[in-house]
Amino acid sequence: MGALHLAVAVALVLALAGTAASQFMVESLPGFPGKLPFKLETGYIGVGETDEVQLFYYFIESERDPKRDPLMLWLTGGPGCSSFTGLAYEIGPLGFNYSAFDWNVVTLTLNPNSWTQVASIIFLDSPVGAGFSYSNTLQGWSSSDTLSAALTYNFLRKWLIGHPKFRSNPLYICGDSYSGIVVPNIVQEIADGNEMGKVPMMNLKGYVLGNPLSDYANMKSSIITYAHRVALISDELYESVKISCHGDYLHIDKNNTQCREDIRAINDCIGSLDIAHILEPGCSTPSLRRNTLNWDRRSLEEDPSDFLHSLVPEHWCRRYTYYLSYVWANDKLVQDALHVRQGTIKKWVRCNSSILYDEDVTSTIAYHRNLTKKSLRALIYSGDQDLSIPYVGTAEWIRTLGVPISEDWRPWFVEGQVAGYTMEYKSSTYNLVFATVKGAGHTAPEYKPKECFAMADRWFAYYSL
Numbered sequence: 001m002g003a004l005h006l007a008v009a010v011a012l013v014l015a016l017a018g019t020a021a022s023q024f025m026v027e028s029l030p031g032f033p034g035k036l037p038f039k040l041e042t043g044y045i046g047v048g049e050t051d052e053v054q055l056f057y058y059f060i061e062s063e064r065d066p067k068r069d070p071l072m073l074w075l076t077g078g079p080g081c082s083s084f085t086g087l088a089y090e091i092g093p094l095g096f097n098y099s100a101f102d103w104n105v106v107t108l109t110l111n112p113n114s115w116t117q118v119a120s121i122i123f124l125d126s127p128v129g130a131g132f133s134y135s136n137t138l139q140g141w142s143s144s145d146t147l148s149a150a151l152t153y154n155f156l157r158k159w160l161i162g163h164p165k166f167r168s169n170p171l172y173i174c175g176d177s178y179s180g181i182v183v184p185n186i187v188q189e190i191a192d193g194n195e196m197g198k199v200p201m202m203n204l205k206g207y208v209l210g211n212p213l214s215d216y217a218n219m220k221s222s223i224i225t226y227a228h229r230v231a232l233i234s235d236e237l238y239e240s241v242k243i244s245c246h247g248d249y250l251h252i253d254k255n256n257t258q259c260r261e262d263i264r265a266i267n268d269c270i271g272s273l274d275i276a277h278i279l280e281p282g283c284s285t286p287s288l289r290r291n292t293l294n295w296d297r298r299s300l301e302e303d304p305s306d307f308l309h310s311l312v313p314e315h316w317c318r319r320y321t322y323y324l325s326y327v328w329a330n331d332k333l334v335q336d337a338l339h340v341r342q343g344t345i346k347k348w349v350r351c352n353s354s355i356l357y358d359e360d361v362t363s364t365i366a367y368h369r370n371l372t373k374k375s376l377r378a379l380i381y382s383g384d385q386d387l388s389i390p391y392v393g394t395a396e397w398i399r400t401l402g403v404p405i406s407e408d409w410r411p412w413f414v415e416g417q418v419a420g421y422t423m424e425y426k427s428s429t430y431n432l433v434f435a436t437v438k439g440a441g442h443t444a445p446e447y448k449p450k451e452c453f454a455m456a457d458r459w460f461a462y463y464s465l
Contacts, residue, residue: 052140056132077177080352082131083123090445113449129355144358149185180212184367206377222393277441283317383440412465
């Protein structure tokens with residue numbers, strides 16, 4: 001290492017020294033009986049010009065071989081959603097015990113399909129305002145897609161300086177939903193940083209995206225295509241809207257009466273569905289009926305405590321189960337156990353819709369296309385019952401990357417049953433696997449945990465799905 005690189009590394013170590021006390025091992029948690037059977041670390045790392053942004057994280061070591069297994073950085077969508085969503089509802093080792101659920105006492109249980117069985121995972125609350133992350137300054141509360149990516153890269157550099165034993169592990173940047181906008185940007189930042197010789201060098205191997213938002217125009221178009229494909233709108237309406245809107249559903253001319261009428265008719269057909277999973281019952285509250293073609297992604301994660309007064313046990317809705325996270329994470333005993341800095345946030349919410357955030361990236365297709373020139377792997381998966389970001393749109397933009405097909409569309413199996421369908425794309429250096437998860441919604445691991453764990457396990461091990 002040259003003298004300049006050594007000096008930079010020393011400076012980073014010194015910068016971390018002030019935050020070392022913010023990293024804690026957590027051996028037990030309220031609601032879980034006994035000692036946790038895995039290694040959990042929580043903490044804050046300061047990022048930004050003066051470390052004004054304090055990003056909170058949960059780190060869980062691989063339960064198999066932390067010395068050799070992949071290191072994942074996991075971001076939950078939103079923007080503004082806590083990574084605790086991924087930990088407790090999707091791929092982490094803990095979940096809520098719904099069978100012992102009485103709306104007051106919250107207990108935790110182990111997830112037999114946790115991805116921490118094969119990888120170490122940093123669950124990061126990003127951007128600022130998500131989960132327990134906060135800013136020391138008024139200006140620091142403002143963020144954007146590009147700024148969030150830059151700060152996350154800053155976080156990861158500091159985290160690896162503070163955890164040197166993981167620097168050689170294969171590194172994957174991962175996330176779902178709105179993270180499809182930010183993750184490719186972060187991967188580009190890391191790749192560029194490695195090429196510039198920034199320390200620490202990262203053993204970047206690829207990225208994973210689930211049900212990802214990647215391009216706004218593509219998303220709007222794919223909602224209509226998917227709705228027609230699964231018989232939610234008629235052939236006649238589908239043909240009419242394609243002609244009347246000229247294939248552009250993102251910028252609708254207010255003077256185009258027929259296009260607006262067709263869009264209204266489509267919303268009448270699909271507006272009462274649960275867009276996260278079209279086969280599940282909708283929540284029994286009028287406020288949840290929305291204009292599907294103009295939805296806010298964060299509405300998928302709204303606070304269920306706002307409508308618990310209308311809950312009737314026999315009228316089950318998946319969003320009711322999210323209430324447990326609000327009760328648990330706002331408990332002072334829980335926050336003390338997690339070493340949350342008291343007084344830094346007013347209330348923990350799964351998704352903070354009031355963050356000051358500029359969505360300054362409308363498409364990441366160019367990022368993906370540039371990444372195809374790198375020596376990287378990508379796994380992109382979608383639940384096939386997701387109407388919010390349908391798999392048909394994801395498959396469409398993947399085709400535009402121009403990477404040759406190495407394995408055509410085929411089923412993949414778990415325990416002898418079809419778990420979904422997959423295609424593989426491969427060039428001399430780049431490899432991308434696209435997979436659907438049969439029966440899953442937005443996002444897939446929440447609905448089909450066993451199948452998604454099998455998918456991840458095989459892919460990280462370089463096996464075919």
